[in-house]
Amino acid sequence: MFRIARPYLVLLPALLILAPGLCTHAQTPIVEEPGYKPTLTFDVATIRLSPPPDAHFHVSVSSPPHSTRFEATNLPIKALLQIAYGFDAPVVGAPDWVANTFYDINARSDEAADARLAKLTDNESRLEKRNAIRVLLAERFGLKTHLETRNSAIYNLVIAKGGIKMQLVPPPPASEAPAPPPPSNVQAHGSPHGLEFDGSNASLRAICGALSSMVEAPVIDKTGLNGTYNYTLQFGRDWSARDPDGWPSIFTAVQEQLGLKLDSEHEDVPNLVVDHITKPTEN
Numbered sequence: 001m002f003r004i005a006r007p008y009l010v011l012l013p014a015l016l017i018l019a020p021g022l023c024t025h026a027q028t029p030i031v032e033e034p035g036y037k038p039t040l041t042f043d044v045a046t047i048r049l050s051p052p053p054d055a056h057f058h059v060s061v062s063s064p065p066h067s068t069r070f071e072a073t074n075l076p077i078k079a080l081l082q083i084a085y086g087f088d089a090p091v092v093g094a095p096d097w098v099a100n101t102f103y104d105i106n107a108r109s110d111e112a113a114d115a116r117l118a119k120l121t122d123n124e125s126r127l128e129k130r131n132a133i134r135v136l137l138a139e140r141f142g143l144k145t146h147l148e149t150r151n152s153a154i155y156n157l158v159i160a161k162g163g164i165k166m167q168l169v170p171p172p173p174a175s176e177a178p179a180p181p182p183p184s185n186v187q188a189h190g191s192p193h194g195l196e197f198d199g200s201n202a203s204l205r206a207i208c209g210a211l212s213s214m215v216e217a218p219v220i221d222k223t224g225l226n227g228t229y230n231y232t233l234q235f236g237r238d239w240s241a242r243d244p245d246g247w248p249s250i251f252t253a254v255q256e257q258l259g260l261k262l263d264s265e266h267e268d269v270p271n272l273v274v275d276h277i278t279k280p281t282e283n
Helices: 013-018 077-085 111-118 122-141 204-215 250-258
Strands: 044-049 060-062 070-076 102-108 144-159 185-191 194-202 219-221 229-235 260-276
Touching: 044 122, 070 077, 070 122, 077 122, 077 260, 111 122, 144 204, 194 204, 204 219, 204 229, 204 250, 204 260, 229 250, 250 260
Parallel strands: 144 219
Antiparallel strands: 044 102, 060 070, 070 102, 144 260, 185 194, 194 229
8 A cells, every 4th residue: 555654744645656566556547538437436425524744744645446435544635536537637616624534435346247347448447446546525525515626736747957866776687578567666654854765667657656746746757768767756845844953845855856857837737626625424
C-alpha cells in the first residue's frame, strides 16, 4: 500500500494522487472510451471518521486491479475526488474540511462483479472502479460537480541549465530479448524539514504525476526524455516553513536536485467545480 508515515503529514491530501501502493506503480492515465459505459457500484461501503492524527499517522489506499475492493485509511476527501475525477483537473469550490478531514473507507461489490472485472481490459476495469467511486461520492457525500474551463496555472517540465541530475537506469543489453520494464515506484517520507520523494525506474510521466500532486496543477513533460530514472527529491512543505534546516521550495528543489525546471504558464484548462458536498453520516 501507499504509505505516508510520521507526523507532519496531515497537510498532504494531494499526495494521494500517487496511490495506490507503498511503492506505488505508476499507471497510464485512464482513457475515455465513448462507446463504453461503466455501471459498477459498490454493494457495501463503510465510511468512518479517522482518529485524530498522532505520531503514527499514515495515509494508505489499496485498490487492486480487476477487483471491486477499495480500502483507504486516513484519506482526505479531496484525494478521493482526485482519484474519481482525475489528477490534472484543479479542484475548486470545495469547503476546507474536504482537504483536512480524514476518513477510513472500505468498499466492495460481490464476487460476480469481481468476476466480470477480471474479464475486462485494464482500462475498462479502471473505468468501472472510477464509476463506483463517483457513485459513492454522490450517494454518501451528496456530491454535485461540474467541469468548467478556467484560466489556470499549468507547469511545463523542461531540462534546466546544467542538465539532468537524476540517475539514468541503464537499458538492457541489445542482445537480450526485450522484457517488460520494471514498474515505476515512489516512496514518500515526511520529516520536520519537509517531504522526500525516493523514486526508482521512474518515467517522466511518473515524475510529472508526482510533481502535479504537489503543485496541484497539471505538469506537462516537455523534456523530450524517454528513459527511466532513479532520483531523490527533498522539498519543504507548510509545516517546515519555520524550520531553520527546512528544505527548499519544490521549484528550487526540482531544479537543484533533479536538473529539471517547472515553467509556469496559464492556459484554459478544465477545473472540477464542487457545487455541493456534505460530510457523510458514519456507518
